Each structure stands twice: as structure tokens, then as C-alpha cells.
Amino acid sequence: MNLTLDRISSVPLYAQIHGEIRRQIEADQLKAGAAVPSERELAEICKVSRMTARQALNALKNEGFVYQERGIGTFVAKRKLDVHTRNLIGFTEEMRGRGLTPSTKILLARRENAAQEVAQELGIETADEVFHFQRLRLADDSPLAFEDAFLPVKHFPDLDAKNLENESLYKILETEYGVAMRRAEEILEATCASKEIARALAIKPKSALLIVHRVVFSESNLAVESVRTFYRADRYRATFVLTKNAV
Amino acid sequence: MNLTLDRISSVPLYAQIHGEIRRQIEADQLKAGAAVPSERELAEICKVSRMTARQALNALKNEGFVYQERGIGTFVAKRKLDVHTRNLIGFTEEMRGRGLTPSTKILLARRENAAQEVAQELGIETADEVFHFQRLRLADDSPLAFEDAFLPVKHFPDLDAKNLENESLYKILETEYGVAMRRAEEILEATCASKEIARALAIKPKSALLIVHRVVFSESNLAVESVRTFYRADRYRATFVLTKNAV
């Protein structure tokens, strides 16, 4: 295990350690079942306290990359299902992680007054304006999902003037408005495609769709986006890692 | 905030603090938006170190119950979607959490040799035996899901002799075999009901179904169960809370 830390960097030490080990697991340099340095070893290698090393391993454990056995050690977890750790990331990032090339076609982009349900989800008034975007999401140039998104205008003035077709929305919010995503609530359900959505996605009506309804919150707990994504069931499956006691 | 800890208990202090605050939030004694004691205050109240208080708040944050703002404080998060924190729990526990009465009808319970895919998911050989259970899951006496589950025989001898109809499977594994669940990988997808499943669930063929494919791992990283659950889309939606940097 070879690990050099940048102590001047603003990136916390535990995050550097976490990132390096995760990189080695993803690059298969640390193979499934292999031992990861123990907390005390890692602390010694990196010249940090045990608590800092522990924090790095804890994050890896919560992401499902390693597991720990008391009295024995820390080991790289075997993935049984093809689970891409589904963090809080946008479409663009997720598709790249799956080795696909994402692209987007904007079908609708306008300002409107918030419908009651949307206003409630975003924590705003129905008199307030929202951006309403409908986007067709493609992977390797073939339709994958239809997206219906709402964002509050007051927090993102002129968002509709940005290049939404080629830039990741979450990236724009972070770089242009300084709003970073922190948390999301998701509801997943199944349905059959309506004629309109079937046409947009180039599938037969009544084909199965996976609906992901997501409300995204910023670092300061602002509801930033309410979005429903209708995925073609034949091309998309959502993956999660669940852990007990995510402490 | 009124918090008394049992220092003799085997339950860790941070878990007691976490549990008590979570209880108050779920009972609406701590209302959305309300301030939770700061880390230092909580440490003072409970007579623990700040790191211990912090560990309790961290768990609440990862579960989406609170959010923290640097320089300001810790607050109870507003839930926008009707998200029941979907931890690593079984059907029985989940339904009770949703205020429904779960019941189960066993359709199939036998031993068989593991199919290749199942063997791979459970990390066993195809020559090894598995229990194969098919169960109809009901909520408030109405069909909700069809379940197809596989567990390795060698780790759970005589499991088929247990009372699977009335007891939670996960509870049996824990109390009878000392195997506690720690982690699961899940894949969610949408499909249309086949004739057989439609009949079992009392819905029309080709109705939408939500499939949850789950592989569950124990504390010692044993693959304990591979299960596919076919939920009626009209009666079930899966909910998640995602957080960035689950450290």
C-alpha cells in the first residue's frame, strides 16, 4: 500500500485516503477479498491518527466497497450484483460511470407559476415562478429517459439562458450559482408508458417504465429541484447499496 | 431537550442519543425546521465528549432526519416526499413502519441445487443446495408482492422447518442462527406482469410491476439471501434517501 498525502491541500486527509483506496479498488489493484490495511496500520502508513484513518475506512464501508470484521480486519467486498454505487449524482455523471455517452435534447424550457404539488415539494408559494424543463435523455445516441423538472426561479436567475443541452445541470448550479447538492429523497415506481412518452422514447405504448421522482436539497437544505424521470425499463435499472446503522 | 443515558447498557452512548432524538423527530416533538442542540450543547447535556455527540448527529444526518450548516447549527429536516427511511429491513418490518398489517402465504418451500446465477450471487457452488421459497406477501390482507428467494442450505440447516409464515425471516436468521444483516445490494427495475404473477397478485396481465432484486450480506460478509420481489405498482413505491459524502 503506497499512499502519499498532500497536507497543504484543502482536501481533508481522510478524504484523500478514502479516494486513493477507492481508486485502487475500482482499478482492481485491490481485488475482492483482499485485506485492506488495518486502521492502525493505515494510521501509521499515512502518519495520521487512528480516528482519521478510521473515518476513511468508514466511508468506504458505507459505500459498500469494504467490510470490516471485529478481531480480524478490513477487506475488499465482493460485488454480487452489478451495482454502480448510486450516489447523489446527475444523469451526465451516472451515464459516464456506466461507460455510456450521455446527450440531451431539450423539449421544453419555460417559466411558469408553480403548481401546488411542485410548490410544496420545493417549499415555495404557488405565486412563485419555477423553471419547467422537459428533456429527452439519450445514452449512446439512443433514447433512455424522459425528464420533467422544476426549479425555483428566485434562486437561479437566468438559468434558462445557460447551455443546458451540453452542460450538466448540477455542474451549472455549482459553478454558476455556488449551490452544491447534499441530499435527495427519491421515490421509485413502475408504470406503463403513455402514448406521448412512448413516442418520445421510441418504444411501444404500455411498455414498462421506471419512474424516479427525486427532490434534491442543497448544502443549506434548500429544495433545489423536483424532477420526475421516466426511464425505459428495457435499458435502465436503478441500483443501490443499503447498509444498516450508517454511523 | 431531556436525555438520560444508561451507561451500564451494552448499547453504545451515541446509539442511545441517536435513538432518542430520532424518536422525538418521528413523534413530531421535534418539528421540521426546529433546532437540535449543537454538538457542544449535546455533549454537555449528555455528559459525553463532543465526538460522541457528533457521531449521533452524523447518523441522523445520513438518514436524512437532520441537516447541519457550518457556523449556524443543526436542524430537523423537512421531508418533501413521503419517504419512509428505507433501511436494511425485511418486508414485515417495512409494512409495520408504513402502518399496514403484513401477512404471508407460502407458495413453495423446497431444497434444490443452486442454478448458476443464484450460486454466483450467493458465492456457492452449483452443486450446493439452496432453499427456494416463493411467498405471496399481503398487506392488510390484500396481495402486494410475489417473492422468489434463495438461501444457502449449509448456513441455515432446518430453516424449512421454521415458522416462515408468521415469523420475519430476518428475525429467524438472527435469533436462531445468530446471523445479522449488515449490507444489501439492490437493483430496481420495471416490468409488465406475466399471466402467472398477475393471477397470484390478483391484477390484470401486463399491469406494471416493480421488481426489487436484493442480495443481502451478513456482518461477516456472507451472502445470506438472493431474492426477487415483484411488487404491484399500484400499491407499492420504493423510497430512498441519498446523501453525498456519507462519511
Add this chain to the structure above:
DNA sequence: TAGTGGTCTAGACCACTAT
């Protein structure tokens, strides 16, 4: 300036596992 959360240290004791 006072208070907050974010990070980090250098220890400690415990229960557990393997040899």
C-alpha cells in the same frame, strides 16, 4: 466576538479472533 460545524490528535479500554 461568540458560537457553529469540520477536521484532527494521541491516547484509552473493551470484546473479539486467531495462533
Add this chain to the structure above:
DNA sequence: TAGTGGTCTAGACCACTAG
């Protein structure tokens, strides 16, 4: 007995926010 992870302490400095 030696090593592991789980828990806990009593501090410290930092960047940030509010009044």
C-alpha cells in the same frame, strides 16, 4: 498473546456565520 475493530475522551485549530 498479539492484533483487530468498536467505543470513548479531552482537548485543539480551522473556516464559517451571526449580531
